[in-house]
Amino acid sequence: MKKELSSKTEVLVRFNEADPLGIVWHGHYIRYFEDGREAFGNLHGLCYLDVFKQGFVIPVVSVQCDYKRSLRYGDTVIVETKYIPTEAAKMKFTYRLFKAATGELVATGSSVQVFLSKDDSVLQMSNPSFFEDWKKQHGQDQ
Amino acid sequence: MKKELSSKTEVLVRFNEADPLGIVWHGHYIRYFEDGREAFGNLHGLCYLDVFKQGFVIPVVSVQCDYKRSLRYGDTVIVETKYIPTEAAKMKFTYRLFKAATGELVATGSSVQVFLSKDDSVLQMSNPSFFEDWKKQHGQDQ
């Protein structure tokens, strides 16, 4: 059985992220997802810059967010990021956002990334070897 | 049969919307969707401010985007926004983004909005009457 890999990080809502309704504009949640992915990468050795050094970039090819509750300026958000194993040459994450003060679920979402070679932007149809290694090291290969 | 309601608008990619890879950061597409919704509202009388004057706000409760091609600084994007009829007390739109210079499909996506009363933020379980009227006037009620 695969080990569950996840991370938690805190993001403080900026004044300039709230819209005229006083709530965080929905597009900014995509940033919080990225903050979550970044924290995951820092914790588990899969940072954007790590991947870049291996010769790949990992553009997002799909993103989705369901909004449950609003966030306001001054709120602290907990971003929980979970790695979702997949056979395909992709990186998939799901996200859960919580209001730190109350623990309420604020939003859920997911993203999918692919591997492109850094130099010629060619889409990788199978996982780069560094990523296969990463999977083995983190119990995600079986 | 319902009449198909849509709009097209052009958005110019800003320098500051492109990321270190030289391509538009994926989160900005959510802005382009909003630009598309705004153009739709201007064309068909369903602007955010129109809705606000009727006593409602229409927060996005779900958004989703699939990325097909990258956009670069200097590109012009055509945002095609289509109203998707639904029985529920919701507003649903789909989006198709094209590169103006080549006509290539860049991304597809969708969003769902609900109606909250402006004053007390109560979720409307049935369509506000102004929206029922709008649907009738635009051939979306049958």
Next chain:
Amino acid sequence: MKKELSSKTEVLVRFNEADPLGIVWHGHYIRYFEDGREAFGNLHGLCYLDVFKQGFVIPVVSVQCDYKRSLRYGDTVIVETKYIPTEAAKMKFTYRLFKAATGELVATGSSVQVFLSKDDSVLQMSNPSFFEDWKKQHGQDQ
């Protein structure tokens, strides 16, 4: 003599804040200034929300930034925010941004804010009493 009042906070450069040159787009420094002001407010009891509760909003009427060095994705920035005493009914801050890893000065800047009454947006020609109190409590009145 007035006591010098300042604060330091750390900001992590987000991937989406860097532009096609790989460096942080200059407009984002204005956000870092706001992050600095916020940290100052948290430390010294002069948060935006504190001011709001007193019945005032404090729009920025002037901002200025000089860029010395570039910042890249992955950098941590130290924002040093300093309160600048003034006789006028204004709040003035200066900022110094440093690269955390090297201590190099990245940018300097300043901002000026005024007081508007929250309800009718009337510009205050003299300091609100809560702000006079704050100045006294923080050794900024003489």
Next chain:
Amino acid sequence: MKKELSSKTEVLVRFNEADPLGIVWHGHYIRYFEDGREAFGNLHGLCYLDVFKQGFVIPVVSVQCDYKRSLRYGDTVIVETKYIPTEAAKMKFTYRLFKAATGELVATGSSVQVFLSKDDSVLQMSNPSFFEDWKKQHGQDQ
């Protein structure tokens, strides 16, 4: 006498650019300046991409903005961009923002850019020859 070189462009305020006070967050004006510079470049042959093709990048080393009136979602802004001749190896612009509906002055500002060689990021101490040519062609050399 030097010919005055300027441009005007219109920018529509986006919903997500307004803050919880309902007014455009001050940091976004820096984007409007960039939109103005871009329109100036398109009109007078001095686009970012033009300069890039000549082998240079032109980072902003100084920016300043004075806010006179607030902007709201739905407003159209006229950005007037004026080239300011200077002896130094720099590009300087001033900006005036007007509310299109009323003609009221909303903000004034300025920016300074320098020339770096694209390949090695070396600061140019004298104007690149393409820029000297541009100045001559546009009556800015004497």
